[in-house]
Amino acid sequence: xxxxxxxPTTCPLKMGSASRLSExxxxxxxxxxxxxxxxxxxxxxxxxxxxxxxxxPGISVPWGLYEDGFMKRSVYSMCGMCTVRxxxxxxxxxxxxxWIEGNPHILGGALCGKGSAGLSFHYQEERPRSPMIRxxxxxxxxxxxxxxxxxxxxxxxxxxxxxxxxxxxxxLMSCRGGPFLDLxxxxxxxxxxxxxTNHDASCGRNVHHASLSVYGLGRKDFIxxxxxxxxxxxxxxxxxxxLKVKEARELMEALSSGMxxxxxxxxxxxxxxxxxxxxxxxxxxxxxxNLGLIHTVIRERLFDEAFVxxxxxxxxxxxxxxxxxxxxxxxxRTGIPAGEIVALARELSEDRPxxxxxxxxxxxxxxxxxxxxxxxxxxxxxxxxVEVEGGQIIAKGPKDYGKSGLKTxxxxxxxPAAKRAxxxxxxxxxxxxxxxxxxxxxHAMLHGDPYPLRAYICHRHDPLTAFPDREAQRxxxxxxxxxVALDAKFGETTWYADVILPLAGYLEKDSxxxxxxxxxxxxxxxxxxxxxxxxxxxxxxxxxxxxxxxGVGRCFPYETVEHLWRFQxxxxxxxxxxxxxxxxxxxxxxxxxxxxxxxxKFKTPSGKIELVSPALEKAGFASFEKYRDKEPVPEGxxxxxxxxxxxxxxxxxxxxxxxxxxxxxxxxxxxxxxxGKMGIREGEVVEISARGVKAHVRAHLTEFIHPExxxxxxxxxxxxxxxxHAFNVGFADQRMAKGGLDLFDPVGGGIAYMxxxxxxxxxxxxxxxxx
Amino acid sequence: MSRYILHQDIDRCIGCYSCEIHCKANKNLxxxxxxxxxxxxxxxxxxxxxxxxxxxxxxFHCEHxxxxxxxxxxxxxxxxxxxxxxxxxxxxxxxxLCIHACPWGVPQWNPVTRKAVKCDLxxxxxxxxxxxxxVAKCITGCIHxxxxxxxxxGIRLRYxxxxxx
Numbered sequence: 001x002x003x004x005x006x007x008p009t010t011c012p013l014k015m016g017s018a019s020r021l022s023e024x025x026x027x028x029x030x031x032x033x034x035x036x037x038x039x040x041x042x043x044x045x046x047x048x049x050x051x052x053x054x055x056x057p058g059i060s061v062p063w064g065l066y067e068d069g070f071m072k073r074s075v076y077s078m079c080g081m082c083t084v085r086x087x088x089x090x091x092x093x094x095x096x097x098x099w100i101e102g103n104p105h106i107l108g109g110a111l112c113g114k115g116s117a118g119l120s121f122h123y124q125e126e127r128p129r130s131p132m133i134r135x136x137x138x139x140x141x142x143x144x145x146x147x148x149x150x151x152x153x154x155x156x157x158x159x160x161x162x163x164x165x166x167x168x169x170x171x172l173m174s175c176r177g178g179p180f181l182d183l184x185x186x187x188x189x190x191x192x193x194x195x196x197t198n199h200d201a202s203c204g205r206n207v208h209h210a211s212l213s214v215y216g217l218g219r220k221d222f223i224x225x226x227x228x229x230x231x232x233x234x235x236x237x238x239x240x241x242x243l244k245v246k247e248a249r250e251l252m253e254a255l256s257s258g259m260x261x262x263x264x265x266x267x268x269x270x271x272x273x274x275x276x277x278x279x280x281x282x283x284x285x286x287x288x289x290n291l292g293l294i295h296t297v298i299r300e301r302l303f304d305e306a307f308v309x310x311x312x313x314x315x316x317x318x319x320x321x322x323x324x325x326x327x328x329x330x331x332x333r334t335g336i337p338a339g340e341i342v343a344l345a346r347e348l349s350e351d352r353p354x355x356x357x358x359x360x361x362x363x364x365x366x367x368x369x370x371x372x373x374x375x376x377x378x379x380x381x382x383x384x385x386v387e388v389e390g391g392q393i394i395a396k397g398p399k400d401y402g403k404s405g406l407k408t409x410x411x412x413x414x415x416p417a418a419k420r421a422x423x424x425x426x427x428x429x430x431x432x433x434x435x436x437x438x439x440x441x442x443h444a445m446l447h448g449d450p451y452p453l454r455a456y457i458c459h460r461h462d463p464l465t466a467f468p469d470r471e472a473q474r475x476x477x478x479x480x481x482x483x484v485a486l487d488a489k490f491g492e493t494t495w496y497a498d499v500i501l502p503l504a505g506y507l508e509k510d511s512x513x514x515x516x517x518x519x520x521x522x523x524x525x526x527x528x529x530x531x532x533x534x535x536x537x538x539x540x541x542x543x544x545x546x547x548x549x550x551g552v553g554r555c556f557p558y559e560t561v562e563h564l565w566r567f568q569x570x571x572x573x574x575x576x577x578x579x580x581x582x583x584x585x586x587x588x589x590x591x592x593x594x595x596x597x598x599x600x601k602f603k604t605p606s607g608k609i610e611l612v613s614p615a616l617e618k619a620g621f622a623s624f625e626k627y628r629d630k631e632p633v634p635e636g637x638x639x640x641x642x643x644x645x646x647x648x649x650x651x652x653x654x655x656x657x658x659x660x661x662x663x664x665x666x667x668x669x670x671x672x673x674x675x676g677k678m679g680i681r682e683g684e685v686v687e688i689s690a691r692g693v694k695a696h697v698r699a700h701l702t703e704f705i706h707p708e709x710x711x712x713x714x715x716x717x718x719x720x721x722x723x724x725h726a727f728n729v730g731f732a733d734q735r736m737a738k739g740g741l742d743l744f745d746p747v748g749g750g751i752a753y754m755x756x757x758x759x760x761x762x763x764x765x766x767x768x769x770x771x
Numbered sequence: 772m773s774r775y776i777l778h779q780d781i782d783r784c785i786g787c788y789s790c791e792i793h794c795k796a797n798k799n800l801x802x803x804x805x806x807x808x809x810x811x812x813x814x815x816x817x818x819x820x821x822x823x824x825x826x827x828x829x830x831f832h833c834e835h836x837x838x839x840x841x842x843x844x845x846x847x848x849x850x851x852x853x854x855x856x857x858x859x860x861x862x863x864x865x866x867x868l869c870i871h872a873c874p875w876g877v878p879q880w881n882p883v884t885r886k887a888v889k890c891d892l893x894x895x896x897x898x899x900x901x902x903x904x905x906v907a908k909c910i911t912g913c914i915h916x917x918x919x920x921x922x923x924x925g926i927r928l929r930y931x932x933x934x935x936x
Contacts, residue, residue, distance in 0.1 A: 100796070101908050108912070110908055110910045110911075110912070111789065111908045112789050113789035113791065113792030113793070115789075116789065116792045116908065119796050120796065241787070243910070245910055248787075248911065249910060249911055252783055252911040256783065256932055256933055257932060268814045268821045270785055270823055273820070273821060273823035275820060277819070278819070646785070646786070646788060647792075658796065658802075659792070660802075662792070663788075702814075704814045
């Protein structure tokens with residue numbers, strides 16, 4: 001069973017697993033997605049037959065008898081197709097998942113297309129189906145199937161040898177974020193490495209840091225009360241395509257009830273098409289627009305004076321700072337008429353405080369994205385949209401309602417003594433040291449500064465898809481002695497690893513209980529709905545096994561997931577059984593708002609909203625940064641914007657057969673007038689290039705994108721050859737950010753993907769065909 | 772027509788294509804047939820804002836369906852009780868006459884079973900008192916499935932919500 005083989009090959013039989021589901025499924029499973037619908041054969045052949053588990057052979061029982069028996073079950077769980085993790089209800093017939101819907105208690109059954117396509121993901125064969133150890137060169141695609149025992153022993157031995165030679169701090173772990181990180185974090189901490197990080201430098205870090213600088217509260221410490229909001233302003237936050245099901249429902253409900261929506265972006269989106277006001281802004285000038293808005297709000301005294309006087313520090317500094325930034329000044333930079341900027345400011349002031357300026361989510365865009373996001377926070381503060389119905393509400397945790405939070409494994413483990421290798425917390429003191437900045441670890445890998453990194457555990461993360469400059473990343477990764485990937489899918493980084501430990505899909509596993517902060521905090525559980533289709537394992541099992549092999553098993557004091565849940569719930573008064581009814585428990589019945597007279601708590605040093613941030617200034621950065629004009633974009637060059645379509649999630653879903661069918665390939669949006677001058681026609685293949693990297697992509701001509709921008713949907717251009725649908729389709733936008741690991745917002749820490757322009761040119765007919 | 776009305780509130784539709792996937796996942800369909808479809812239109816200028824619209828097309832379940840009489844094996848049928856037009860897969864011989872006959876392009880080809888397949892309003896679900904997959908899981912609730920005598924009430928109530936602010 002351990003013989004060396006090339007991919008693709010037949011799936012090995014399930015090994016080392018005490019699964020209830022019989023082996024016959026695994027013999028059939030690999031072919032199902034190709035020959036039939038993805039589960040048809042299993043379902044029809046098992047119905048009314050005597051083959052299912054739990055029945056005596058030879059006794060045929062009509063299907064209908066099982067409607068309420070254990071043969072047809074309903075399981076409350078949590079989606080895993082994207083990082084939103086919507087609550088779901090799964091129907092399972094004869095061990096096969098047949099229906100997924102949004103949890104009716106929270107979402108009324110609503111679910112996005114990705115959520116439904118979760119069925120085809122689980123029964124698809126193009127995912128890691130057994131532990132794999134690399135045989136040839138990194139990324140060469142030559143793998144050996146091994147058992148879990150072999151894989152875990154191998155990983156543990158290699159990690160031990162690295163740590164013995166270079167110390168435990170030479171170990172790096174990155175993840176994608178989310179509520180289930182206690183397990184990986186605990187392992188790393190127990191081993192003695194401080195180098196735990198996540199993807200956020202390629203996503204929301206600027207927003208998070210900007211939020212911290214103003215409120216002392218992070219990006220996720222606020223919720224936006226869309227239900228009662230009167231006017232919502234979105235800066236490219238494409239709520240209806242970059243979907244969170246609950247949020248999208250609330251947005252549409254609010255619009256039906258008369259909420260105003262202003263949408264500002266470099267292109268028109270579905271979200272913008274529902275807006276009452278749409279501004280096509282010049283790329284990279286959000287900060288200029290906001291300075292113009294703040295100027296107007298202050299000049300015309302449109303702000304909430306009582307709130308500003310009571311809760312803010314440094315208002316006078318703000319007044320002085322925005323004095324030169326008139327709406328006319330902003331118009332010259334943004335292209336948005338001064339009169340309209342003034343009109344928006346006045347309109348918003350009429351609706352305050354029930355207004356929300358969304359501070360952004362994926363704002364790893366420019367070198368000044370931190371200040372752009374900070375200026376959005378300041379606008380919210382000026383209009384009093386803090387802890388108020390219809391505005392921003394501070395997300396409440398269990399303690400805010402006098403309840404105990406979940407116990408974590410990591411709490412029982414001492415903090416490692418070593419300094420972080422990304423320099424966060426000691427060299428870069430203005431960044432949140434919780435997860436640091438992923439891209440700064442590459443410097444340590446390459447140069448051994450401040451000390452060498454030699455092993456990397458990549459937990460459900462794909463930096464080669466998420467971060468810029470694949471070549472630079474690979475050069476750094478090649479310095480490592482060991483790369484271990486834990487993943488349920490074949491990401492670019494997974495494929496580049498030395499060992500793949502295949503995670504069970506989200507329907508196939510139990511996860512630790514998660515806390516969701518909100519108006520009302522909630523504990524929520526992901527329950528296993530089906531047995532693993534392949535030889536994959538849940539995180540709680542993998543980390544426990546690794547810990548035992550590495551001599552830190554005491555930090556994972558549980559045998560089963562049930563033990564883990566009971567440990568987490570100690571002191572909360574709840575038991576795992578409390579989750580049976582709805583899949584979650586709400587920690588309060590009635591939402592409370594903190595009093596705006598005395599009750600607000602900001603975690604800044606002053607306890608107030610810091611318009612002037614002493615912490616920033618101590619680190620050598622301005623509270624109010626001067627606006628710097630960006631380099632003009634020359635003819636034939638563009639700022640490459642990237643975003644989402646409702647049917648895909650970053651790089652996770654391109655190979656899903658159902659989703660691929662609806663959206664198979666990304667194209668390049670380009671302004672129709674500009675394209676016309678360049679002689680580019682609709683659908684024609686063009687060349688996009690940046691600093692030596694080239695790709696071909698089909699052009700989509702539209703007048704609804706700014707002439708200085710081009711746009712594409714992220715996640716395409718995959719190089720993993722076993723991805724039947726996604727391989728070599730479309731182009732990978734992040735590859736165009738060549739040199740981008742060194743180009744990041746110095747204050748917010750986020751990568752500046754759009755700062756350096758890309759070139760687009762028409763290719764000759766023959767060249768285009770060859771592409 | 773069938774006794775039901777499947778109505779899409781276009782203002783509320785966000786063109787997320789979820790209905791297509793909900794349908795295919797429920798019917799366990801391979802790549803190829805898409806029983807309900809979203810067709811986007813726009814953006815195009817409407818006043819100062821470029822607007823988009825998304826047309827939802829499933830099956831009309833016609834009073835006199837073109838697809839039924841042409842079927843040589845009576846696989847394609849109209850259910851007497853409620854007028855749902857559906858294919859009995861066991862009887863379908865894959866001759867594609869229904870596909871030729873339908874002016875709306877509704878019956879689809881399933882390349883795996885090599886038979887016709889079409890929207891049957893998820894009649895197994897509606898017989899259990901549930902809603903069709905596309906309706907049950909629609910993100911914004913923009914697709915409404917109602918018995919014909921009740922359909923107009925919902926439309927009027929939604930109009931009231933829109934105008935009462």
